[in-house]
Amino acid sequence: MRVTIEVNGERRTADDVWPGESLLYVLRERLGLPGAKNACEQGECGSCTVYLDDTPVCACLVAAGQAEGRSVRTVEGLAGGDGLDPVQEAFVATGAVQCGFCTPGLIVAAHELVHRDPGATDAEIREALAGNLCRCTGYEKILDAVRLAAAKKAGERA
């Protein structure tokens, strides 16, 4: 079947999509967007997190046909023309990236939190990132990154 999705602001079409195929597969294998990662395919790790109509979801658990006509934003769509998104910058600045496999999903989850609630407490940050696993960092630097990005966002709004 054919699936048409607005991906990172652009209308994209994929053909010969098998109806049981995931949005993650379509993004990575058919639309050339390998940012969202495939690690568990069962919703446990969050490395495939993307925005579906402004809501973070596991792309591995969305059937491609369910995304028909809707808008998807992946990590590739966060950086603007003038460089990295502030959340991405914060991950670099705090050393929150080691192997990097979990990073795209964490960036999307953190991006949503920072925009929704730049005043989030540590407990709220942990809760917001509870669906994203990282095997390298021990999470402390990731928390530093989110605090940094949130503080910057809060400063902008003040």
Place this chain on the structure above:
Amino acid sequence: MVVSMDFLRPASLAEALELKAANPDAVPIAGGTDVMVELNFDKRRPAALLDLGRVPELATWRAENGRVRLGATVPYTRIVDELGDVLPGLAMAARTVGSPQIRNRAGVGGNLGSASPAGDAHPPLLATGADVEVASTRGTRTVPIGEFFLGPKRSALAADELVTAVLVPVAAGPQQFAKVGTRNAMVIAVCSFGLALDTTRRTVGTGIGSAGPVPLRAAAAEDFAAEVLPWDEPAANTLTDDTAKEFGELVAAAARPIDDVRGSAAYRRHALAVLARRTLRWAWQDVSGR
């Protein structure tokens, strides 16, 4: 081998029911958090998927006649954000499901459709005496939640039927939900317990998860607590240790747990007694705080 599969995309409830009647083998997909795992791991190759994500009638809730009519596809995130006051037990349970990404997609219709004994929506639905509304082209019927589950992953749903909503009484007293697992996020319950006190009718509702072939009520514990709770003197210290302990033991006695990878039957019984005792204390404190 490529097996063909249809992707059916109804835009209304009437169309969804017609498609389900014409394709009884079609597997409904709502949030996809159970269905997609099965597809990704080749555990299931249905002839068709029936996407409920574009059926507006299933995606809303409203209050009617003292109950909330909660559409089958309203995601847990909205239950937490919008229904904490009127359906506190269900909202507490919803908050423990999976992770934010899972709660943004998954809802009660899928939990009922999967009919897992571990489904977190089930204990609060049992404790509040909810009804499940199911529909087909033959008509609409309501199934009391206690009659919905027939066995592990088996429900009273016929092949041509869909869950359209759950009808949950608005809370008439404190409610609680507690769940035992290895971490806070992303755990299938080792066992879970839902409690609902009705301070007007002076009744107690219970629901046990993950400790039997189906989610269970503890009728003897309900009757006991309704009888002995000091409803006329609702102060925290009027609930005696003996009452709380006896309640816990009656709840544990109602469970029919098995040994499995997540825990032994004996552990589940013990943990349920503790959860029941604690949640009764918390709820009774809320009564006295009112």
